[in-house]
Amino acid sequence: MSNSQALTKSALWDWLTTVDHKKIGIMYLVAGAFFFALGGLEAMLIRIQLMFPESNFVSAQAFNELITMHGTTMIFLAAMPLLFGLMNFIVPLQIGARDVAFPFLNSLGFWLFLSGGILLNLSWFFGGAPDAGWTAYVPLSSAEYASTGLDYYVLGLQISGAGTLIGGINFLVTIITMRAPGMTMMKMPLFTWSSFVASALILFAFPALTVGLFLLMFERLFGANYFIVEAGGNVVIWQHLFWIFGHPEVYILVLPAFGIFSEVLSTFSKKRLFGYSAMVFATLIIGFLGFMVWAHHMFTVGMGPVANAIFAVATMAIAVPTGIKIFNWLLTIWGGRIKFTTANLFALGFIPSFVLGGVTGVMLATSAANYQFHDTYFVVAHFHYVIIGGVVFGLFAGTFYWWPKIFGYMLNETLGKWFFWLFLFGFHLTFFVQHFLGLMGMPRRVASYLDGQGLNDLNFISTIGAFFMAVAFILLLVNIFVSRNDKAVADPWDGRTLEWATPTPVPEYNFAQTPVARELDALWYEKMQGNKKMPVAEPLGDIHMPNGSILPVIMSIGLFIASFGFIYHTYWISVVGLGITLGCMVVRSVKEDHGYHIPVEEIQQDKEVG
Amino acid sequence: MEPNLNTNQPKVNLSQKEKIKLEREMRHQIITFVVMIFFTVLAFISVASDLIPASFAVPFILILAAVQVILQLYYFMHLKDKDHEWPNAFMLSGIVIIIPMVAALMLLLGVVKF
Numbered sequence: 001m002s003n004s005q006a007l008t009k010s011a012l013w014d015w016l017t018t019v020d021h022k023k024i025g026i027m028y029l030v031a032g033a034f035f036f037a038l039g040g041l042e043a044m045l046i047r048i049q050l051m052f053p054e055s056n057f058v059s060a061q062a063f064n065e066l067i068t069m070h071g072t073t074m075i076f077l078a079a080m081p082l083l084f085g086l087m088n089f090i091v092p093l094q095i096g097a098r099d100v101a102f103p104f105l106n107s108l109g110f111w112l113f114l115s116g117g118i119l120l121n122l123s124w125f126f127g128g129a130p131d132a133g134w135t136a137y138v139p140l141s142s143a144e145y146a147s148t149g150l151d152y153y154v155l156g157l158q159i160s161g162a163g164t165l166i167g168g169i170n171f172l173v174t175i176i177t178m179r180a181p182g183m184t185m186m187k188m189p190l191f192t193w194s195s196f197v198a199s200a201l202i203l204f205a206f207p208a209l210t211v212g213l214f215l216l217m218f219e220r221l222f223g224a225n226y227f228i229v230e231a232g233g234n235v236v237i238w239q240h241l242f243w244i245f246g247h248p249e250v251y252i253l254v255l256p257a258f259g260i261f262s263e264v265l266s267t268f269s270k271k272r273l274f275g276y277s278a279m280v281f282a283t284l285i286i287g288f289l290g291f292m293v294w295a296h297h298m299f300t301v302g303m304g305p306v307a308n309a310i311f312a313v314a315t316m317a318i319a320v321p322t323g324i325k326i327f328n329w330l331l332t333i334w335g336g337r338i339k340f341t342t343a344n345l346f347a348l349g350f351i352p353s354f355v356l357g358g359v360t361g362v363m364l365a366t367s368a369a370n371y372q373f374h375d376t377y378f379v380v381a382h383f384h385y386v387i388i389g390g391v392v393f394g395l396f397a398g399t400f401y402w403w404p405k406i407f408g409y410m411l412n413e414t415l416g417k418w419f420f421w422l423f424l425f426g427f428h429l430t431f432f433v434q435h436f437l438g439l440m441g442m443p444r445r446v447a448s449y450l451d452g453q454g455l456n457d458l459n460f461i462s463t464i465g466a467f468f469m470a471v472a473f474i475l476l477l478v479n480i481f482v483s484r485n486d487k488a489v490a491d492p493w494d495g496r497t498l499e500w501a502t503p504t505p506v507p508e509y510n511f512a513q514t515p516v517a518r519e520l521d522a523l524w525y526e527k528m529q530g531n532k533k534m535p536v537a538e539p540l541g542d543i544h545m546p547n548g549s550i551l552p553v554i555m556s557i558g559l560f561i562a563s564f565g566f567i568y569h570t571y572w573i574s575v576v577g578l579g580i581t582l583g584c585m586v587v588r589s590v591k592e593d594h595g596y597h598i599p600v601e602e603i604q605q606d607k608e609v610g
Numbered sequence: 611m612e613p614n615l616n617t618n619q620p621k622v623n624l625s626q627k628e629k630i631k632l633e634r635e636m637r638h639q640i641i642t643f644v645v646m647i648f649f650t651v652l653a654f655i656s657v658a659s660d661l662i663p664a665s666f667a668v669p670f671i672l673i674l675a676a677v678q679v680i681l682q683l684y685y686f687m688h689l690k691d692k693d694h695e696w697p698n699a700f701m702l703s704g705i706v707i708i709i710p711m712v713a714a715l716m717l718l719l720g721v722v723k724f
Contacts, residue, residue: 236718
């Protein structure tokens with residue numbers, strides 16, 4: 001018994017201290033799935049409240065907290081970490097690397113995200129969650145109108161945002177410096193490419209959020225003034241800063257999802273991706289234009305017709321590279337030997353769903369018409385179509401596609417297809433009718449609506465759709481549980497890219513010998529050449545690996561403690577917390593850590609077993 | 611420990627080509643250094659002297675500053691050299707993104723409030 005206790009303890013310690021990109025990826029996925037369920041629960045409560053007119057299921061205050069936390073949780077704590085989880089696990093494998101460029105920072109990024117996410121959600125128990133909407137517009141979010149919940153928002157997002165920034169920079173350096181020999185930029189798989197562009201967007205967009213949150217924090221906590229109009233401030237500054245971050249953020253989410261679809265569609269059509277270089281440049285152009293359109297969230301602020309027109313045209317321009325991508329996907333499956341696996345169903349379902357969201361996007365970009373759409377359910381329908389139809393479908397496609405590689409077993413296809421059809425049906429049932437609710441004039445973010453305005457039926461239908469989605473998600477969890485004994489082979493889908501060249505479960509060092517990539521879709525090329533294995537770039541030898549470290553956990557806990565000091569104006573606690581973090585940084589800088597070597601005998605043993 | 615670069619380094623025999631290259635590099639460094647000192651003096655004079663109106667001095671020293679930043683990055687921090695394509699690409703894209711952004715914000719929010 002004592003022995004098993006020691007074993008479980010060491011396993012826990014192993015996960016806390018790990019710097020292995022695969023384990024960090026799994027932790028991102030688990031934490032992201034938890035927050036996804038939480039955000040989904042909040043969504044269900046919102047929909048139940050809106051099921052009937054003048055309903056009193058939750059109070060108006062609770063409703064405001066629910067919509068704020070639903071948006072914030074889904075964007076920052078569910079979609080981003082789930083994508084980061086897939087990127088962490090898959091990108092180093094796809095480029096033939098043994099780990100990311102900065103394994104320690106990778107771990108730090110995860111723990112910062114987790115402590116920020118937990119901090120944000122603790123607000124439910126300490127005086128109420130933030131209630132100013134996920135955009136936290138001032139003056140709603142200023143000290144006069146919002147309680148401590150907003151302090152949790154500011155500090156929680158600041159900490160998890162730092163984690164995201166660290167992660168983004170890490171991916172950039174990894175992809176630039178650690179590609180296997182032969183893999184030029186234009187031979188990288190598209191998921192790696194889109195992760196690269198998304199990371200560049202993180203690098204340029206997150207500082208704007210950091211600045212905005214700092215201004216809000218100083219205004220709320222230390223009596224500074226940037227936004228309060230009576231004291232000479234300007235509330236619009238916050239809106240600009242938030243959307244300079246916020247608009248690239250939606251591309252940070254959707255580009256990796258585009259990458260997943262590109263992989264899935266080409267694998268299950270048994271064809272190479274149509275128009276690879278056009279896809280890469282479309283990704284780059286979307287990334288660039290993403291920075292030039294932020295003010296389309298602010299058409300009704302009163303920027304004037306010239307500014308509105310410029311931002312409207314820039315926004316519509318994004319439809320061009322996105323259209324290029326849509327047609328390339330269609331031409332990828334054109335004439336292919338299509339296999340309708342669950343992953344591919346999600347990719348195929350994505351195309352029409354996302355196009356619907358894109359079309360309403362162009363409608364919203366028409367700045368004159370936007371005065372009519374603004375703050376109605378039309379907007380809600382639009383962004384749920386692009387985020388669920390794009391990002392969430394991408395995540396589910398990626399889940400079913402990479403699950404055998406990540407967790408070592410196959411998800412059940414029958415249950416998976418039930419899950420897909422229920423989710424697709426529920427999704428369209430929920431959000432398609434919301435377009436019409438919006439056009440009828442139902443405002444978003446309002447806790448209730450009056451009877452006899454023609455809104456009852458469509459709201460009822462929408463809620464029924466939400467229940468379908470909830471059942472579908474539960475079906476996914478059931479699937480994960482019941483298929484756990486269906487052991488996966490190394491390459492179950494007859495894959496094209498390097499991650500399928502690794503054994504399952506993937507050994508700690510990924511590749512016993514660094515592979516050489518000779519073509520785009522490197523593994524497929526070797527298969528077509530009749531080679532059983534990838535050509536290698538080095539003889540079998542000892543492998544240098546980084547040591548694990550508990551410091552990232554302690555650093556994150558330090559910032560977590562410091563945040564409580566700031567929120568409750570007890571600054572000695574903040575000093576203690578920041579001291580812990582800075583102390584860890586000093587330890588990290590002073591203590592030499594050269595990693596360790598995995599001896600060649602151990603690798604040979606693994607090879608014989610695998 | 612840091613290796614002692616002066617004693618432990620093996621003696622390197624440079625080819626004629628490399629020597630010329632190093633000399634040119636040194637000349638570039640010195641010229642840039644002199645130019646930057648000259649710019650600093652100019653900036654100082656334009657602010658200190660009563661003859662030059664502030665309406666000229668402010669944009670003038672901003673332009674000088676911009677040129678100095680470029681010289682610093684490209685000559686002193688080796689951005690012009692080979693194998694610096696990625697830093698170049700990222701700095702350029704950062705600048706390309708930030709210029710319209712700052713311009714738009716100045717127009718929309720007003721320089722005073724910004």
